[in-house]
Amino acid sequence: MFAREYVANLAARGDYHFTTDDVAKATGRSPRAVRAQLRRLKARGTIAEPVQSFHIIIPPEYRSRGCLPPEQFIPQLMGLxxxxxxxxxxxAAQRHGAAHQRPQVDKVMVRKNRPSIECGQVRVEFVARRDLRRMPVCEFNTPRGTARYSTPELTALELVGYPNYAGGLSNVLAVLRDLVDEMEAEGLVEAAHLSPVSWSQRLGYLLERIEEIDLARALRPLVSAHAQSFTPLRRAVSRIGADRNGTWKLIVNVDIEPDE
Known part of the structure; x- marks a missing residue:
């Protein structure tokens, strides 16, 4: 058996992920010979190798992109x-219907930093959060299985917690306007208790800005009980002369308008 036959058999069974070792074991060929055969398949656009020795089969509808969408191979890679x-x-915001357009780079939360992935036109960046096992997530079906996403409430908190990965606070505010339709107060409080209190301080203020009073009100007890000091709305900007919001113990050191 050649590598191309192995790949064809996998695709016929609806399996689109494999490793170099899988091919070597199935074909009985040396790793060197297998790698040579796989290089030829990559050159034809039949497969891609987003991570060394981890391969994906690219069906015709994705050949122009040179890769499967991230949600169709990241779960399998992380499982491996x-x-x-x-x-x-x-x-996650896009999955919950709250992105104006699909992000150019997909963000995946992991326990520690990992190199980004470039696969054809697909870009994946990893963001480290050591306690991610505790975070509330939901699963969505994909053509290749299921993929895990942060809940809408956790997504909102992480957007204000990692604004540099989300196009800045003005973009975050615009995304929140759509994301709130999927958010519930109970889920927001649950996620907030698992996150730094400064995120709740910022998010509560932004929710009030877009007049989502019920969601903002759900965060007030946590902020009142746990916020020990005033925190800046934007950390990298001077706080001199900035207004202070007593409700959220927030230093409003930037003027934010939502991106249209």
Whole structure:
């Protein structure tokens, strides 16, 4: 058996992920010979290798992109290496119907930093959060299985917690306007108790800005009980002369208008 036959058999069974070792074991050929055969398949656009020795089969509808969408191979990759994960930030917001356009780079939360992935036109960046196993997630079906995403409420908190990964606070505010339709107060409080209190301070203020009073009100007890000091709305900007919001113990050191 040649590598091309192995790949064809996998696709016929609806399996689109494999490793170099899988091919070597199935064909009885040396790793060197297998790699040579796989290089030829890559050159033809039949397969891609987003991570060394981890391969994906590219069906015709994705040949122009040179890769499967991230949600169709990241879960399998993370399962192979035994790492927890979930799609986060603008990638999760888009899944929940709250992104104006699909993000150019997908963001995946993992326990520690990993090199980004470039596969054809697909870009995946990893963001580290050590306690991600505790975070509330939801699963969505994909043509290749299921993929894990942060809940709408956790997504909102992480957007204000990692604004540099989300196009800045003005973009975050615009995304929140759509994301709130999927958010519930109970879920927001649950996620807030698992996150830094400064995120709740910022998010509560932004929710009030877009007149989502019920959601903002749900965060007030946590902020009142746990916020020990005033925190800046934007950390990298001077606080001199900035207004202070007593409700959220927030230094409003930037003027934010939502991106249209």
């Amino acid at each position: 290496i035994g790492e927890p994960y979930y799609f986060a930030l603008l990638s």
